Amino acid sequence: MIPTKLMGALTGLMLSLAVSEPAAARQPVEIALTFDDLPAHAPLPPGETRLGVAQALIAALKAAKTPPVYGFVNAVQLEKEPASAPGLDAWRAAGFPLANHTWSHVNLNQVTLAEFEADLLRNEPVLQAKMKGQDWRWLRFPYLAEGDTPEKRDAIRAFLAERRYRIASVTMSFGDFAWNEPYARCKALGDEAAIRELEDSYLKAATDSFDYYRALSATLYGRDIPYVLLMHEGAFDARMLPRLLDLYRQRGVKFVSLDQAERHPFYRADDKPAAVAAPVTLESAMAARGLPLPPQTWSLSTLAAVCR
Ligand SMILES: [Zn+2]
Structure with missing residues (x-):
C-alpha cells in the first residue's frame, strides 16, 4: 500500500523521467573549453615553466581530441615574464586560436571606459601577429566584469560591435584558478598529502558545478544549453586536465568549439551593439525570472589556508 502523497510523487517522477530521459540519452552535453590568462597565470611551482604548463594543457586537449580551444591573452606578461612567450607559440602550433583578454x-568596473578600451587595443598587435588571417576578435572580460553602470555596459558593447568583436560568455565555472596558488605552495613544501586533497577538492568542484549549471539550465529551459567553461592556464590546471576531461567524458560530454557553442540562442546577447535584455549568464537568467539560485555545494574558501 503506497500512501497517496508518495504515489503522486512517484507518478510525477516517472512522468519527468519519461519526458526527459530519451532526450538526455540522445543529446550529449556540449561544452566549449576556454583558457584565460595566457601566457602566464598564478605563481609557478618550483621547477616548472610557463612553456611546460602550456605543453601539458595542449597534450591533454590533443589526447582528448577536443576541437580547437581558445586561449585568452594578456600580452603584458610577455614583458613581465619574457620566458612565457614560447607558450603562445606552442598554443598556435597546436592549431589552437588566441583572443583578447585585455593587455x-x-x-x-574599476577603470574608465577610455582606459579599458585603450588597454584592449594595446593587446591587439600580438593577436594580429600570432593569428594571421584567423579570428581573434573575441573578448573575455577580465573578472567577467562587463561594466558597473548601464551606460558603461552599452558603451563597451557599441565599441566591441564596431570593432567586430564577440563576447566570450561563461556559463560554467568551478573556480579552477583558485587551486593554482595553493598547489605552488604545497609543491614548494613537498606536501604530497595536501596535494592529494587539492586534487580531490578540484574534481569535486568540477563535478558539483557540472550538475549545478545543468540544473540551472534545466530549470530555465528544460534542457541543456551548450556550456562555455572557464579555465585558466595554471600549473594545477595542467596537472589535472587529463582527469578533468575524463570526468566530463564519463558524464557524456561532447567538446565543441566556442564558435559552435555560441551559435545557440542563449548567447544572442554576445554580439549586440548595446546591452540587451537577454541575460549573459545562467545566474542572471535565473535572477531575471525571479528564481532563487540553489546553494553551491563546492567552495573555494578553505584553499587560501592550504600549505601556509
Ligand atoms: Zn583572467
Missing part, C-alpha cells in the same frame, strides 16, 4: 587584465 593588462583590467577590470572594467
